[in-house]
Amino acid sequence: MIKLADFERCVFELSKLPGIGKKTATRLALHLLKMTNKDVESLVNSINKLKTNIKFCKECGSLTDKDICYVCLDEGRDRKTICVVEEAKDVIIIENSGIYKGLYHVLGGRIAPLDGITPDMLSFEKLLNRVGDLGVTEVIIATNPDVDGETTAYYLKKLLADYDIRITRIASGLAVGTHIEYSDEFAILKALENRVELK
Ligand SMILES: [Zn+2]
Numbered sequence: 001m002i003k004l005a006d007f008e009r010c011v012f013e014l015s016k017l018p019g020i021g022k023k024t025a026t027r028l029a030l031h032l033l034k035m036t037n038k039d040v041e042s043l044v045n046s047i048n049k050l051k052t053n054i055k056f057c058k059e060c061g062s063l064t065d066k067d068i069c070y071v072c073l074d075e076g077r078d079r080k081t082i083c084v085v086e087e088a089k090d091v092i093i094i095e096n097s098g099i100y101k102g103l104y105h106v107l108g109g110r111i112a113p114l115d116g117i118t119p120d121m122l123s124f125e126k127l128l129n130r131v132g133d134l135g136v137t138e139v140i141i142a143t144n145p146d147v148d149g150e151t152t153a154y155y156l157k158k159l160l161a162d163y164d165i166r167i168t169r170i171a172s173g174l175a176v177g178t179h180i181e182y183s184d185e186f187a188i189l190k191a192l193e194n195r196v197e198l199k
Pocket of ligand 1: 057058059061062070073
């Protein structure tokens with residue numbers, strides 16, 4: 001039997017990526033082999049640069065190439081409103097819509113007991129500190145409208161219950177099951193405009 005250690009190693013590494021099973025990883029590895037050296041090189045370079053230069057903002061957890069992201073540094077933003085999302089990619093999508101003018105807070109995931117993700121693994125404590133430090137008046141919960149996202153929203157609502165602030169949840173114009181990453185600008189606008197009071 002032919003042993004192609006280097007090929008198998010590449011398949012193994014690729015299959016560590018989310019949503020990539022062994023079959024897809026094999027297809028990708030084959031595709032990489034067919035690509036030009038130059039294209040593979042720029043792919044590898046871009047991954048290296050990503051790891052070297054891009055980090056998570058020390059304040060809000062979204063992506064930045066500095067210690068603090070441009071949203072957190074922007075004094076022109078509404079610093080009394082924080083939109084809480086699950087992942088940094090959600091910030092990119094909401095930010096690209098150009099509609100929202102407040103700050104963000106990235107939890108780094110959502111509460112998912114079945115996947116072993118418990119509240120202590122997410123940045124709730126940091127959020128509470130920011131709410132206090134910034135004198136926040138509204139927290140908009142923009143976790144995804146699925147079971148784990150709702151569980152996380154409920155947990156957040158209870159966590160913030162003693163604070164004298166507005167707690168709102170984005171509307172699902174955004175139909176249930178439609179994740180933020182698949183939403184267009186109009187849906188994001190509607191979801192923010194029609195947000196509902198949680199207390
Ligand atoms: Zn930030």
